[in-house]
Amino acid sequence: LLADAVSGIVGSIISFFIWILGGILFVLIYILIWVAQYNDFVNAAAVTNGWVIVRDLCNMFFILILLIIAFATILRIESYNAKKLLPKLLIMAVLINFSKTICGLIIDFSQVIMLTFVNGFKEMGGGNLTEMLGIDKILKIGANEKNINLLEIVGSYFLALLYTIISVIVILVMVAVLVMRMVMLWVYIVLSPLAYLLSAFPAGQKYSQQWWSEFSKNVIVGPVLAFFIWLSFISLGSGAKTMDSTPEPGDTGGTKKISTISKMGTSTTTAETTAAGIAQAGTPENMLKFIISIGMLIGGLMITQQIGG
Numbered sequence: 613l614l615a616d617a618v619s620g621i622v623g624s625i626i627s628f629f630i631w632i633l634g635g636i637l638f639v640l641i642y643i644l645i646w647v648a649q650y651n652d653f654v655n656a657a658a659v660t661n662g663w664v665i666v667r668d669l670c671n672m673f674f675i676l677i678l679l680i681i682a683f684a685t686i687l688r689i690e691s692y693n694a695k696k697l698l699p700k701l702l703i704m705a706v707l708i709n710f711s712k713t714i715c716g717l718i719i720d721f722s723q724v725i726m727l728t729f730v731n732g733f734k735e736m737g738g739g740n741l742t743e744m745l746g747i748d749k750i751l752k753i754g755a756n757e758k759n760i761n762l763l764e765i766v767g768s769y770f771l772a773l774l775y776t777i778i779s780v781i782v783i784l785v786m787v788a789v790l791v792m793r794m795v796m797l798w799v800y801i802v803l804s805p806l807a808y809l810l811s812a813f814p815a816g817q818k819y820s821q822q823w824w825s826e827f828s829k830n831v832i833v834g835p836v837l838a839f840f841i842w843l844s845f846i847s848l849g850s851g852a853k854t855m856d857s858t859p860e861p862g863d864t865g866g867t868k869k870i871s872t873i874s875k876m877g878t879s880t881t882t883a884e885t886t887a888a889g890i891a892q893a894g895t896p897e898n899m900l901k902f903i904i905s906i907g908m909l910i911g912g913l914m915i916t917q918q919i920g921g
Contacts, residue, residue, distance in 0.1 A: 626769040633776040640783045647790040648730045648838055651723050653797050654716035662802035663712050670708050670805040677701060677813060697813060704812040711804035719797060719831060726835040729842040775902060782909050786837065789916065793833045800827040829919075836919055840912025844905055 653659065681697050707714070800823065807823040810816030 622769055626773050630773055630776050633773075633780050637776065637780050637783060640780065640787055644783060644787050644790065644841075645730070645734045647787060647794065648834070648841075649727065649734065650794055651727065653719050653794070654712055654801060656798060659798050659801050660712075663804070666802055667708060667711070667805045670809040671705070673809055674701065674705050674812075677809075680813070701812045704808045708805045708808045711808055712801055715801045715804050715827070718827075722831045722835050726838045729835070729838040732842045733845045778906055782906055782913075785913060786841070786909070789833060789837060789913065793830050796826075796830045800830065832919055833916055837912055837916045840908060840915070844908040844912070 678701070681701070803823065804827075807820045807827075810823075811820035
């Protein structure tokens, strides 16, 4: 009786937090899929308006650069010699007006690769991701009358909470990476005319190279991260059924009904569980599946950071 009472109280408290975190997790999963599918970087209204303003300013600065070249030629400053800079300046003056189109082509190339992987896992949705991580089993707690243990029950609830917290953090970081990529690509597209303007004269070339470096990193981030999410689904999604220890509907010999206090504390619910004595998520098979799944996603984030910044 004491075990039932304590486990019911602890279970209701932890289940409340798991219920909240579980809702957040599902929202994050669908946000992740939506952000991963976003493919309108160049045509966004803010990007188009901002790029036009920056382009016009850069076109005005070309007049100033021509004056600088003229004075440098008179003063015989070799680094600003007209023969060296004028051909490059004219080319950059043309490219400035096509800078958004060039950015769009580069982004579209990366998006073709990224969306190939995104389309591979978006149909699976949040349900398959939670199954892959073993979240769907975290509150399936077994209880045999002969070997029921209070510590096992409380430990199972805490294990469930730990699973959920780790999953929320990892998915949240992935969403943050993709959202930041989206925002930074908007910014770099708007500033793209400056990259061509600065590359037209020696003093600005290092800043132009910095723009290209940061722009390339943010372009690469998406396909790399999408690949690792897809790889996690492919590698472990197919093994979800084999690792699932949930009994078949017709198998009633090893199950038992347990009454637990609901998260609101006003009603009770019953959960059909196996007679294992611990949560299904705590079995070696499901713990290993969770560790591998989270490990692959975290590994993908680490490689994304190294490759894409």
